[in-house]
Amino acid sequence: MASTILELDDIQSGVLRPRPTPYAATYVLFRIDDAKAGRELIGRLSSVVASAAHPTSPASDTWVSVALTFQGLKALGVPQASLDSFSPRFQQGMAARAKFLGDSGESSPEKWEKPLGSLDVHVVVTAIARDTEHLEAAMERARKTYRELQGVTAIWRQDCHVRPDEKEAFGFKDGIGHPAIEGTGLPCSNPNERPLKAGEFVLGYSDEMGDTPSIPQPEILGRNGSYVVFRKLHQRVAAFRQYLKENASSAEAEELLAAKMMGRWRSGTPLALCPMHDDPALGADPARNNAFLFKQDDPIGYKTPAGSHIRRMNPRDADVAGVVSIHRMIRRGTSYGPSLPEGVLEDDGVERGLMFAFVGAHLGRQFEFIQSEWMNDSAFFGGAAGKDPVAGASDGTGSFDIPRRPLRKRLQGLPQFVVTRGGEYCFLPGLRALRWLAELKT
Numbered sequence: 001m002a003s004t005i006l007e008l009d010d011i012q013s014g015v016l017r018p019r020p021t022p023y024a025a026t027y028v029l030f031r032i033d034d035a036k037a038g039r040e041l042i043g044r045l046s047s048v049v050a051s052a053a054h055p056t057s058p059a060s061d062t063w064v065s066v067a068l069t070f071q072g073l074k075a076l077g078v079p080q081a082s083l084d085s086f087s088p089r090f091q092q093g094m095a096a097r098a099k100f101l102g103d104s105g106e107s108s109p110e111k112w113e114k115p116l117g118s119l120d121v122h123v124v125v126t127a128i129a130r131d132t133e134h135l136e137a138a139m140e141r142a143r144k145t146y147r148e149l150q151g152v153t154a155i156w157r158q159d160c161h162v163r164p165d166e167k168e169a170f171g172f173k174d175g176i177g178h179p180a181i182e183g184t185g186l187p188c189s190n191p192n193e194r195p196l197k198a199g200e201f202v203l204g205y206s207d208e209m210g211d212t213p214s215i216p217q218p219e220i221l222g223r224n225g226s227y228v229v230f231r232k233l234h235q236r237v238a239a240f241r242q243y244l245k246e247n248a249s250s251a252e253a254e255e256l257l258a259a260k261m262m263g264r265w266r267s268g269t270p271l272a273l274c275p276m277h278d279d280p281a282l283g284a285d286p287a288r289n290n291a292f293l294f295k296q297d298d299p300i301g302y303k304t305p306a307g308s309h310i311r312r313m314n315p316r317d318a319d320v321a322g323v324v325s326i327h328r329m330i331r332r333g334t335s336y337g338p339s340l341p342e343g344v345l346e347d348d349g350v351e352r353g354l355m356f357a358f359v360g361a362h363l364g365r366q367f368e369f370i371q372s373e374w375m376n377d378s379a380f381f382g383g384a385a386g387k388d389p390v391a392g393a394s395d396g397t398g399s400f401d402i403p404r405r406p407l408r409k410r411l412q413g414l415p416q417f418v419v420t421r422g423g424e425y426c427f428l429p430g431l432r433a434l435r436w437l438a439e440l441k442t
């Protein structure tokens with residue numbers, strides 16, 4: 001079988017490149033009021049975006065990604081025929097897809113943080129550096145590139161970070177499981193899973209369905225691009241801790257319950273390999289902490305419940321409705337806000353959570369499918385009504401089953417621990433496409 005030749009030198013490094021640990025990151029959103037100024041901004045930014053072939057940033061200690069919303073492409077003056085060639089979901093934008101994503105009640109777009117989900121969000125710039133000092137220095141350099149541009153305005157900024165222990169706000173180590181992708185040369189986090197076709201993540205290549213799906217036109221614009229989803233997800237850490245306390249009889253039982261909900265102990269150790277106790281050395285070992293499947297060893301979910309977060313988000317080889325390989329994603333999560341001090345069970349009213357980012361070639365069968373069928377429904381594994389116990393859009397009526405002998409444990413009345421504060425569907429163009437956009441003459 002011929003291996004995929006990926007044009008790594010045309011793909012933004014943010015798509016494929018593993019990130020440093022720890023790191024500081026920032027999201028800056030821009031509104032374009034003048035197409036010419038917008039193109040100038042894209043041109044200037046394109047010179048600091050590194051490619052996946054040479055991941056070292058031209059700014060040497062920062063890595064920048066540039067993505068555009070559909071409204072952003074319009075504001076740059078991209079011709080109508082080209083606009084029409086983008087994914088219909090991308091054209092609608094995330095706020096319009098709220099119903100499918102489970103963004104209702106407190107998560108509904110009317111309640112989102114402004115300007116998220118509005119027609120004003122055009123360009124999304126993400127910068128990453130190894131610490132806040134380097135990030136701030138890079139942002140100061142970046143500010144100079146857009147400050148004197150009339151007709152382009154920075155309208156929102158969200159700083160975030162990955163802690164040295166890589167733990168997110170609920171206290172679990174994050175950033176462990178990633179799909180391997182043909183042609184990237186990057187190692188697989190799970191030696192038992194085969195690399196997926198590059199077309200699942202980068203436009204212009206053959207995918208797991210065996211075809212090369214149509215890409216946004218003209219070719220130079222679509223090829224080597226990806227769709228990106230970012231979501232600001234508020235985490236109710238005190239409520240999560242309280243729930244564990246109320247539903248477990250001891251500190252050890254609380255940790256086991258937390259692990260059953262996630263599918264991993266807080267150290268990252270998978271229940272699949274260590275079901276009865278934590279093993280922090282295993283959790284910290286990238287050669288072992290994702291080396292497992294479910295079907296043969298744990299078909300029922302006695303170790304890792306079928307309804308747990310990681311088994312929902314990637315059922316691996318388990319018997320579920322559909323084909324798992326067409327519903328995978330590149331995932332980047334960074335925390336925002338301060339940690340809730342250990343042991344605090346009362347909400348302190350402080351904003352904290354996860355800036356979740358998805359990268360893939362298919363908004364529909366990847367991000368939206370996972371969000372609606374796997375996260376907010378249980379039919380795919382034949383489970384009782386209930387949603388993802390950690391990140392699902394629960395409303396207090398769902399349940400979570402923990403299989404065990406002789407009788408399963410069923411947790412009732414799961415509250416909502418994660419609230420959507422807003423987000424956007426974006427297109428992350430290849431480097432040639434960025435220059436094409438910068439040179440548009442319409």
Ligand code: HEM
Binds near residue numbers: 169310
């Ligand atoms: C605040 C909300 C969320 C939290 C706290 C959270 C936390 C975690 C943690 C701790 C892991 C295990 C570590 C790892 O494998 O990297 C994980 C895995 C994962 N999460 Fe989330 N997550 C959240 C939201 C989401 C959302 C919205 C999606 C997708 C729509 C998602 C998709 C995944 C996937 C695909 C995996 C890897 C599963 C695997 O391959 O085993 N997560 N998450």
